[in-house]
Amino acid sequence: MSDREFAGKTAIVGIGGSDFARLYRTPDPERTGEALATEAIAAAIADAGLEKSQIDGLITGGLPHYEPVAYRTGLTDVRFVVDYPGAGRMCAMALMHAATAVHHGLADYVVLFNSVVFRSQGVKFGAQGQGLLYDTIYGMASPGAQYSMGFTRYQAEYGGTEEQLGAIPVAIRSHARMTPGAIMQQEMTIDDYLASRYIAEPLRLFDYCLVNDGAVAYVVTTAERARDLAHPPVLIAGTAGRANFREWYVDLGFWDEACRSMKADLFDPLGVNTADIDCLQVYDNFSVSVLWGLEGFGFAPKGQGLEWVQNGRIALGGELPVNTSGGMLSESYLQGWNQHAEAVRQLRGQAGERQIPDCDWSLYWCLSALPGASLLCRDGLL
């Protein structure tokens, strides 16, 4: 949803999340998503400067059921509840839902979160049953193998090398090293990247996101209410989705149409263009997702994205920093939710040594079976 009337009428006013690195170091079979969510919710409400009793909307993500976490958090006066069982690619959709709910008065303050216990529960993202195209009988397993097929096709159409692709995870790793709580803190050079093992060739270990535990929560309300709260409001300028559901997951045009459609929905009503965007906080499930989004949204010329990302262009200090807290490749696989939390920090001016000067606009995209996108900005720009 992204029309001129709606743009900027709602805001993210609170963020809270886990210490991902600590959880990563201490896997625990007794850890629950409900407990992680509760911690994140409490932090988000406190960050907003709200009382728990003011929360009257709840959007849950990543848990089997909404009730256990509602009991734990003692929410007693809730008017609006939505349950996203798997909230990964749903981040922009959940934000869209929260924003429309508060905009139309279905609730005043919505808490939304995503909570996952992948590492402690030994979740594997491969060989998950037969697959719609009889995947496993051919040994086809894991989303990464699907993105890998997309990359061999991309290389056939446009060229480009694995070394060039490595610039993406290397830049994102450099950001994680500046982020408290980010899981991957070791320096990674392009040689380290190239020395990492293939998982589904031509994609390597470091082209893949992490698999970890954690939760991230936000509080969303109207911009009007937001201006009375603890921090400068971060406005929701728009959200968008564009799915072309296909069993083989990776779009045959590298999501070019989806990106152009979502860009038009987000940018056109506001007169915003790519030059206005100060940072990208995007769904880096695999390094190639970043590449395809850069081209699809028109930041990089079509087919030239691999050249475009070289020489620090997407690192902090470069022209367009990407995933400034380390994204899912190096901070935490919270499935788009840690990216929006970082966008909020950047737009509030609270990103510490990672702070982008005069950061006004942050764009998110997720290129998956269900592409989604969102545009956030500082107050006063809409």
Added chain:
Amino acid sequence: MSSDAAYAKPLPTVTHEDREFWAAAREYRFVLPKCHACGHVWFPPYASCPACLSFDRGWTQASGRGTVWGFTIMRQPYIPSFEPELPYNVVLVELEEGPMVYSNLIGIDNDDIACGLPVEAVFEDATDEITLIKFRPV
């Protein structure tokens, strides 16, 4: 290729939706669902047509020809029974009739696989009931 009673790799779970597809494969025929209402050809064999939602489904003989859209070389032992074959290829084949199918390419070194390669279907008996459709370069 003869069937092997000890076939250890995953096999399809045959249902009412795809029983005819696998029965045809057993006879070394590659068939695809075709809509009697609108003529659309699709895969996998859902009972209804994804283009017009008609349940009036028939079958058409596929040419077995297609081209490699993309490929990957699997290096990680996600599926234990495939571990002895690592590294092995998986390809996404664009069939002449339009549908996309996953398969394996045989009769070619992994290093020689390329997008756009013309391929044709070959049949490999896995068990007495199941014959897999794979591809080889034309």
